[in-house]
Amino acid sequence: MPAPLIRPRHPEDLPACAKALYGVHEKDGYPVRWPADPQRWLTPDAILGAWVAADEATILGHVSLAQPSDTFAAAIDHPAPKLALVGRLFVAVDARRGGLASDLLSHAAQAARDEGRRAVLEVDANAAGAVAFYERAGWRFLRDDTGGWIAADGLPARVRIYLAPEA
Numbered sequence: 001m002p003a004p005l006i007r008p009r010h011p012e013d014l015p016a017c018a019k020a021l022y023g024v025h026e027k028d029g030y031p032v033r034w035p036a037d038p039q040r041w042l043t044p045d046a047i048l049g050a051w052v053a054a055d056e057a058t059i060l061g062h063v064s065l066a067q068p069s070d071t072f073a074a075a076i077d078h079p080a081p082k083l084a085l086v087g088r089l090f091v092a093v094d095a096r097r098g099g100l101a102s103d104l105l106s107h108a109a110q111a112a113r114d115e116g117r118r119a120v121l122e123v124d125a126n127a128a129g130a131v132a133f134y135e136r137a138g139w140r141f142l143r144d145d146t147g148g149w150i151a152a153d154g155l156p157a158r159v160r161i162y163l164a165p166e167a
């Protein structure tokens with residue numbers, strides 16, 4: 001069987017992306033609350049691009065890049081137009097530990113470099129698996145912060161911010 005392909009997301013992929021995301025939400029609580037419009041949630045404001053890992057019509061993984069807010073950028077001392085915020089990264093529950101998230105993350109970080117930007121991300125500090133994944137991928141921890149969403153405990157999420165490797 002051919003390896004899953006990392007390719008740009010097309011608008012017609014969105015229903016299958018939302019379906020894969022629902023399984024992730026049920027297993028991992030990501031996102032914490034199921035959005036009223038998951039396809040809109042997969043298309044954040046100031047989006048720069050989105051990619052999927054696909055096995056023919058089956059969506060196995062997803063990642064997006066967006067320009068962060070000026071507030072976020074100022075907190076890590078970089079101009080927002082030089083940054084690309086990685087988000088909406090997930091791999092379908094049955095497709096994990098095969099390197100798909102690593103491939104998606106590398107792809108997104110390279111797409112950012114190609115646009116003269118540096119990829120950054122924020123991860124829920126309590127998401128131990130995701131934190132381990134980013135550290136294994138060689139991303140550099142910058143700082144702790146408070147995320148712009150409410151965590152499962154009803155308090156503002158505590159996040160860890162990471163910067164992509166230079167190459």
Ligand SMILES: CC(C)(COP(=O)(O)OP(=O)(O)OC[C@H]1O[C@@H](n2cnc3c(N)ncnc32)[C@H](O)[C@@H]1OP(=O)(O)O)[C@@H](O)C(=O)NCCC(=O)NCCS
Pocket residue numbers: 024028030089090091092095096097098099100101102103122123124127128129130132133134136137
């Ligand atoms: C985190 C996530 C994207 C990883 O996807 P994946 O395709 O399984 O990751 P990879 O196979 O590329 O993992 C590469 C390495 O990262 C580390 N890693 C990945 N998942 C891990 C976990 N749950 N616990 C500890 N280490 C992990 C391992 O070192 C792994 O290498 P190995 O399998 O040889 O041990 C996936 O578990 C997921 O979708 N989680 C829910 C959504 C989420 O938390 N997204 C991030 C939001 S910020």
